[in-house]
Amino acid sequence: MKKIIQYAISDTVVMTGRVMKQVLRSLDTIITVLLMPVALLLAMNYVIGGAMDLGGVATADYMLPGIIIMCVLSGVAYTAYRLHVDVQKGIFERFHSMPIAKSSILGGHVLTSVVTNAVSVIAIVLIGLLIGFRPAAGAVGWLLAALVVLLFITAMTWISVFFGLITKSVETVGVFSYLLIGLTFTSSSFAPVSSMPPALAAFARHQPMTAVADSIRLLLLGEPVGSSFAASIVWCVAIGAVFWALSVNAYRRQQR
């Protein structure tokens, strides 16, 4: 038993190292994942933000959580892509025919996704601080915000794993991420829900991106979080659990 656990850990480390090398050696991935959110952050802050009424909150302070969400969504699109390539190219078959812990195969992709997205988010926050993001959170606020971000990354990663496994062509493997980006634009990420038409506002108020954006924003600004913190945790755990189950099922089905 001890040996099995030992192997499972060492296999996962090897697999994560492999996928991590793929990320670090494709410069275009790194640039796209960081460039898009940074450009958006700059545009929001210097172009659009000035024309918006955000209820007295500074533009950078208001927008940063939405930018973090965008950054994660564009990041996980690559997780799906890398997984899809592995499935298509037959390297999974090689792994499956070897005496290794099966959990390490998806595990390597998931761990890499969580770590690289967390690093991207840290980079976004640092750039945010340079252009005027002024958080007022204490240590607890930062820790809780980090927890929300990590859960959000994990939930989005499992969505990407599912689509990476089931998508048939490389052209459509990232489409889910555009849909999620659409969801972000109809949430409180870039504009207060109260400024939206009633029907849209009702939708925006009850969807996960609003919960996550509000919760991160309020935590970092050191304001009372209301129900948004609990809502964001519940959304992330629920989405993560559903897509974990769907992914495991899709993964097993491929071997029948």
Added chain:
Amino acid sequence: MEAIEAIGLRKSFGPQEVLAGVRFAVDEGEIFAMLGSNGAGKTTTIKILCTLLNADGGTARVCGFDVASQGRHVRECISLTGQFAAVDDILTGRENLVMIGRLRHLADPKGEAERQLARFGLSDAADKPLSAYSGGMRRRLDLAMSMIGSPRVVFLDEPTTGLDPQGRLSVWNNIRQMSASGVTVLLTTQYLEEADALADRIAILHGGVIAAEGTAAELKRLAPPPRLALSFLEEEDMAKARGILVGFAVEAEALTLTVETGGSVSRTTEILRLLDDAGITATFAQKPPTLEEAFLAIIGEGAA
């Protein structure tokens, strides 16, 4: 002991029955080729034997272990080189090999990688990314990855598909080398010359079953008998020859007549003398039976 034993393997995908009772055995140390058209079920058979796919019926043992109930033991003694070079493009050749060594929990993955690089002639390219590799080199790396950790049985699914002639020859040499080290090799191929060149025994998979099995020489006996091909310069000569050779089994195509001789000296001499006596200008070539003709005869498409 047999290295591989399949008894009555069945597998359907939806309404389509791919394997309808496949039965064969491979002795230890043998190179065994499975020959079949596209879609004949070669890959499906390999996947079942490598524990990637469950059979609907029948049993199979690899290295003495049941593929259905002792998957982990099977995986410890085999390795699979799939239809598409399963190598990681972003890693270098060496990194690919070390990764497999680590996943096989070897004590010295780097040393083993070094040995395989040398063995497969890849030492010079070891630290280049795979984007700099030719098709043949990728395949060789693929084979090298399969040899990491000294498996007893190696499955090669169409190992030379898509390679140029030079790449194919070097892969053939590597496969012979692998076999010389005592490994049992089961390979699938669509190329009859490949089976002819490499395999100790050949099985022809057709219609979901093993339609024929034997050495290349045995299978060739199932092909049409040896023939003489006579080529003419003029349509007229050919028509005349046809008239003369009326007692022989003759097939005509373009300016060539193919006459059955059964390889007999007296029949061949007789045919040539008849033509010479009639003053017909022609050239001839002896056509021994090929594995291709045997294959076509066995799968019932008729010798073309």
